[in-house]
Amino acid sequence: MEGIVLCSANYVPLTPISFLVRAAFVYGQRVSIVFGNKRYSWKETHERCIKLASALSQLGITRGDIVAAVAPNIPELYELHFGVPMAGAVLCPLNTRLNVSTLALKLEQLESKAIFVDYQFLEVVQDALELLSHTKGNPFLVLIQGEINCLNSIPEKRLNYDTLVSKGKLDFNIVYPNSECDPISICYTSGSTGNPKGVIYSHRSTYLNSVGEIFRTGMRQMPVFLWTVDMFRCNGWCFPWTMAAMGGTNICVREATGITILNSIFLHNVTLFCGPPILLSKIAETLPVDPRTLPHNVDVIVAGPGALPEPQIQTKLEDFGFNIVCAYGMSEALGPVTSTLWNNLSTDEMSSFDFEEDKVQVCEGAHNLIMEGVDVKDPITMESVASDGKAIGEVMFRSNSLMLGYMKNVQETKETFKGGWYRTRDLGVKHPNGYIQMKDRRVDVINCGGEILSSLEIEKVMARHPMVLEAAVVGRPDDLLGEIPCAFVKLKEGYCVPDEEILNFCTSHLPEKMRPKSVFFGDLPINSTGKVQKFVLRDRLREKCR
Incomplete structure (x- = not known):
């Protein structure tokens, strides 16, 4: 149409980097991260991430390079979610529970230029690096030392995280993506059906999914997020970037136990946390020891491996002050895609709702704001199955918040996107009200x-x-x-x-x-x-x- 001009004034590539830049300006003095006795403001976090990006650039890390990390949910890993893409590089947070041989295979595929390692996992990373082919050289190892003195056994190509950050410059020019479809991170699938795959995310998908989390969770103003979902799992479901967008507070913990969760709620006024269903069981086991009623309602989103605890346990947690939401998703979609209140999961209950609000909450499990399409289809004809709660088909998605593809696996990517939809390989049924119920993995029926x-x-x-x-x-x-x-x-x-x-x-x-x-x-x-x-x-x- 005549008169249309696309330029830097009206088109800027979407990237979650912008959330931190804005947070430093709008929420500068508000607390961004709490970890034990450590506290940072959003202004301080922004400055640390700028200096981290500058230091990475000084190491020779450039646009498109991969930077790996093996660390629990600590402030340093949070900072890497911004500092690495600010240097133009791609972050790959790795599962901290990997054994030496599996970790070595992933590092060999990644060919990362640097790897950040928490002191807890130094030994397994060093052993994995020893197994790597040395034809291209091992990555720089950056130790996240904390208060532990363990520098004696680090290889020659080593650096200390705090020392590295201190060498960075605050006047560093952030390396923004040339295209919003440039990669920002790589996270590995769980490998429940075989070999784990490296899922590549774009600046665009992470930006949109981060914003989507705000609407999906009904996030309140000044949220306080407890880090119980692993940051290596779909980049912590995009919450590192979401919290910056909201100017909320991140409560970091090394291990999510029932006691840790409850203490954090009372001490820091936590409003939201996420993770696998076992979190509910951990809390329930703790309640007899610590029977205090919560100071306010706390939202909990559970998704991933493991079954939900018995209904009576969930009822007990609800009575205690937890709002439990059950979600369904996968790595390829940056985490949860559909969600519903746990007590709305029964088909019989869904047919007996009297209030329109309840129906909307359940239908949210079928289609949320960010997803362009959620359906159950015949995998051969690609026709939608009948919405009768009986006809079984494959659950499929279409969205701007899906992965770019699998790292170094073009054929698998093509198969997954065959027909113009993301094929989850999960079988499900579609109910008359639009609610999609997952039945099983296709390979497990x-x-x-x-x-x-x-x-x-x-x-x-x-x-x-x-x-x-x-x-x-x-x-x-x-x-x-x-x-x-x-x-x-x-x-x-x-x-x-x-x-x-x-x-x-x-x-x-x-x-x-x-x-x-x-x-x-x-x-x-x-x-x-x-x-x-x-x-x-x-x-x-x-x-x-x-």
Whole structure:
């Protein structure tokens, strides 16, 4: 159309870097980070990140270079979320629970120019670097030392974090992205179905998802966020950048225990925290020891590996002052995509709502502000399945907040985006009110005589048994039906029950086809993010069936 001009006046590439620049100006004296006795203001955090970016530039880190980090939820890792992209580089926060060989494989793929390491993980990182091919040289190692004196055993190419920051210049010119679609970070998937993949995020997707978190969570003014979700997990669901946008306060902790969570709420007036469902169990175990009522309602968003605790425990937490929201998402979508109040999860309950507000809250689990499309489709025809709560299809997304692709894996990226939608590989159904209910991973469903059974639904029932700590169900080969359910159970400490008791419990609560036909007791194989590796269990069954 005549008269349109696109220039620097009306088009600036979106980047969450701008959130920190604004925070320093608008919220300069407000507390940005609290970690033990340490406190920083937004002005101080901005200055530290500028100096960090400057120091990285002095090390030779330039546009597009990768900077890795192995650290818990501490202020230094928070600063890296801004300082690294301010230098034009790409941040890759790595899982702190990786073993030496897995960490070495990731570092070899990344070819990072520098790696920031918290003192807790120095030994495993050094061992991983020893396994790397030395043809391209190892990255600079920057130690996040804290109060610990452990410099004696650091390799020659070493630096100290605080020393590095002190060398930076405040007049450093931030390296903004040439395009908002330039990469800003890489985070690895959990690898629940096999080999973890490096997911590449753009400045644009992280900017939009960070803003989306404000609306998705109904974030209040001056939020106080407790860091219980790992920053290496989808960049902490984008909350490092969201908190800067809101000028809120970050409460950093090394370990999220029930006591730590409750103490932080009372001490710092925490308003929101997130993470896997096990957080709820940790809090519930602590309540008898610390029965104080919360000073105000606290929002909790849970998503990821592990089952929700029993309804009575969730009710107890709600009565105590927690607003529990259950979410569903994945690394490729920067974390949670859909969410709903936990007590709205029942299909029967959803059909009996009297208030329009309740219906809106549940439908939020189907489509939020940032997602352009959330649907359940036939993966072959790409037609939407019927909204009857019965027809099963693949859950698919379309959004500006999705990943750019998988690092060094073009073919896998093309397959994932085939048909113009992101294919989650999760199966689900769509209810008449638009609510999407996830049934199971596509690779984990059990095809029993042509009927698709959800392993997750069977596991939820088994988890209600008072002696069961965790259960995993997979399909066992069967000559007549193709597959039949088989359960692997880890009992609570100190308990011992015969398999007949578990099978009888299932008989009382499940229809015939969904009842496991055999039970094996013992520890379940889990990966570094706490997800059960069902492919390992299937391999075990194949061995038993030979």
